[in-house]
Amino acid sequence: MDSISDALSHIKHSTSPEDLICYSFDACGVDAMPSAVLWPETTEEVIHIMKYASTQGKPVVPRGAGTGMSGGAVPLRDSLVLSFERMNRMIELDRGSMTVLVEPGMINGRLQREVEHEGLFYPPDPASMNFCTIGGNVAENAGGPRALKYGVTRDYVMEIEAVLPDGGLITTGVRTHKGVVGYDLVRLLVGSEGTLAVVTKIRLKLLPLPEDVVTLLCLFYDLEAAGKAVTSIMDAKIIPRTLEFMDREAINAIERFRPLGLPSGIEALLIIEVDGHTEAIRKEAGRIADLCMILHADVRMAEDEAARKRLWESRRSLSPALYHLNPTKINEDIVVPRQRIPEMLQGLRRLSEERGIKIVNFGHAGDGNIHVNLMVDKANEEEFRKAQSLVTEIFSMTLGLGGTISGEHGIGITKAPYIGMEIKPRELQLMRGIKELFDPKHILNPGKIFPEDLRTYACRR
Secondary structure (H helix, E strand, C coil), X not given: CCCHHHHCCCCCEECCHHHHHHCCECCCCCECCCCEEECCCCHXXXXXHHHHHHHHCCCEEEECCCCCCCCCCCCCCCCEEEECCCCCCEEEEECCCCEEEECCCCEHHHHHHHHHCCCEECCCCCCCCCCCEHHHHHHHCCCCCCXXXXXXXXXCEEEEEEECCCCCEEEEECCCXXXXXXXXXXXXXXXXXXXXXXXXEEEEECEECCCEEEEEEEEECCHHHHHHHHXXXXXXXXXXXXXXXXXXXXXXXXXXXXXXXXCCCCCEEEEEEEEECHHHHHHHHXXXXXXXXXXXXXXXXXXXXXXXXXXXXXXXXXXXXXXHCCXXXXXEEEECCHXXXXXXXXXXXXXXXXXXXXXXXXXXXXXCXXXXXXXXXXXXXXXXHHHHHHHHHHHHHXXXXXXXCECCCCCCCCCHHHHHHHCCHHHHHHHHHHHHHHCCCCCECCCCCCHHHHHHCCCEC
């Protein structure tokens, strides 16, 4: 096989061990060494890489910032890592049609700040928004706290330019806000975890920036009451911008890591935001406060923008804060119908107490998306095995309540063994057929999503 240096000498790349180690993992705790890392700067360079890879039968793993939680960016089978750090520009901002065209390496938080300067708004806001890339968000169909009111990444992707595994270039979707010509390949590519094509340009829909935001912190001394509050708010026909949940263990982790000064004895809290016209949202915030106080909550309003930012900084620091509880985190992101949230939370607490495994729960309660974190010490083999066996029980409970095993993290490596619990054989066969059509040589992000593929490739847990 031709060496990478000979075939792709005009594209920045590295095979040095220190670089390979840096690109061998994402946030899921699995790692595998790539054979090389490449940093393309144009679509044409991505085309050259994929043509080379197709000719040589060399696997390629597209990579954003490596913040994914399911192993989608882990380079199994001695792959080439295709990192989009240098393809990070905003190409075009169309204020008239309220759209923006970006490269996949554009950081989510940077995009938000730049369009807000123009009075525009890009709602999807993953917890890792200050680090994660739009390309990675597209690959995983990322959500975030604001998904309750505004939807997830796929609701904003209008048009995609992408390179196929054989090096062919496609552009799919429309620049208009309506379009129903042919199959919707955009929605197929969004959430496909980099297994079908390499996205090189993304056109996104924008919204007008809301006039005002009101943020409430609601503290509950009873876990079930917090779940009931979520249902009460939605039953009142109020759609908050965010409706975030933390249980007792999550609150304790935050208080140790980035204290909010919360009183002791709190079993759960909700962070609730409403946005829009100032007068209207003040009334909505008052109604939400009343509904929560009926359930004996202590309700506080962020007094200014600085207080609001401190609250969200604490919420977004929760995931790293958990590592102060135990060195290993098994992270799942289940979703149940929101009226079943109290039942799910009670079930998770029961499992934690029965098995002696600390389970920390937080997430997007408004759309039923709960991040379930099993905190263990991987060095304790018995404890780690016990926690892994709990995952199956948690997924069974989730599906039994009419839910799904992943709301926004995708399948990748970590959930591949469980996909058959939710997806029936015929539907799974159709998905494999789509993969075969796009990537007959199986060179694009191999070993992801499908469990039999995972068994073929080597990785280290």
